[in-house]
Amino acid sequence: MSASLEKGINALTQQVDSTVAAFFTSCVHCGMCAEACLFYTETGNPAATPIHKTEPLRRIWKSEYTLQGRIGKALGLTAKVDEALLSEWETLVYDNCTLCGRCSMVCPMGLDIALLIRKTREGMAAAGHAPEGLIGATTRAITIGSPMGVKLPALMAQIKHVEKDSGLKIPLDVEGAEYMLLLSSMEIMNFPEFISAIAKIFSKANVSWTISTQAFEATNSGIQIGVTDIAAELVQRIVDAAEKLKVKTVISPECGHAYMAIRWDGPNLIGKPFTFKVRHILEVLDELRKDGRLKITGKEKQRLTYHDPCQVSRRGGVIDQPRNLIDLFAENFVEMPDHGKMGWCCGAGGGVSSNERADEVRLKAFQRKKDQLDEIKPDAIISACSNCRINLEDGLEENNMEIPLLSLTETLAEHLAD
């Protein structure tokens, strides 16, 4: 056995706990997860059936943690995990899954299939079977501090522009601030308007906040590729900065997996509870709304819909907040046929957007979102994840559909009363 295969098998073995065992024991191969997955419904590729993607992990569970599997292993009957299996599964686990978790909501046996696929990635990555694009993004995140290679000077340049355009000061490294804002590289490079929107809202609502120059990157390639050590290191950088500045709450920006990484995985990755709270920007804004600190003027007359970022809504629990906020300024809001916790993924989360090899299947999978949009024909789509936003724009362009994409935070900022 090669050293990398052994590493992969060890990593898979470490992933098995009572949830994994209960899940695999309960699977009856009913196939309902296939119908919940846009990589199956839009391509008809049976190998994209969610539970099938977990096969490497299932084999390890069976051969190491079940009586019949161990007997079978001794007799040479239980199926093994080998190089061939891992190479074959690489595209299933990384290109054909966004970890959106819709399958986990549908499985009649209650398997959290997305969790099983996430755990399978740990073994794949350890064995060296991760896509080039994700390896690159992860390496940049560790060495440079951002998956897109955004360094502090780039952020500083954008902040300078924002300050000039808005006339507002962006507070940097303020000790004792209530909130510490994180940003995704995508926001820094493609959507700096997000920073000015936050500055505007927080200044009007009189919120004490800051950005740390030591840890401003919110994204976490470690959880996408499935390497716990790297994910933990990236979380630790944020924890160190938040503790140094003694902030009360860290804000995760409009990015799905960044929220999952810092809010739900973070403390478990570093092995201790945080000394501060973590909130998604929409949760913070909704709190301000509840406290009457958001004064809104003017209503959007156009037909608006909301695209639920999977890691924010279904996997993150931030479902009502965006709707409460949209209600403040939208007169004509319409939900997609399946929304909230049952929303359909944009097709590019979970590292798929960093993986060029997956471009073709990603655009095919986008058909699901297109069909949803065709049904309600909105004038504009609001979302709260810049990765969803870029992918939706890309998909719409491919399909010659002209529907603008809006950030919820930015749209809200535009409707603030002077």
Added chain:
Amino acid sequence: MSEIEFLNWVRGPGFQIAIIIFVAGVIIRFAEILLLGRKPNLAEAKGSEMRGGLCTIVSRSFPDKNTFQRSAFTEVSGWIFHGGLFITIFLFAPHILMFKDIIGFGWPALPTPVIDAMTVVTIIALLAILVHRINNRALRFISTKEDYFVWLITILPLITGYLAFHRIGMTAPTLLAIHILSVELLMVIFPFTKLMHAFTITLSRWYNGAISGYRGVES
């Protein structure tokens, strides 16, 4: 071995062996799962694990509209054959007598013609499920030998029970012995195949609901 000796064996030692394997197997499988344990969640909770877990145990039997539409056959046939199995196993008078023998108490039975009809309905549902498994692209692709084997072992007691009740093809003692033997076969493979889902479904749904519930989402 005469047919009476055969019947006595399956009713006596055969049944005891099957029960021992079934009970010990189920206990071992549960121990295998639970002893693995689960790390405590260190993230600040947004909702209750217990509430989410308990809700999902119930709610997962009733899918949302879109899921139902996409998997209508699986849902409906699943309900019918599970209901049919429950009724034929637990509400047939002679079965209740047998349970009374083992556990000391019984319960009211359904009229025999109802059980007879339900047996036919359940057999038809299981046959339809097999056809669906073979015809559906994703389902055929993910199906393993175990899936077909378990299907066979599940339908056998229904068929042998029907034949025994109507005394078709063989003498009554032989038919009854074959029926009991088919049930014993089911009991013996039960803990070591996907049939275990009958017990672990509660655990698995609880975990699913608990994971989501902790994050404030009802799954």
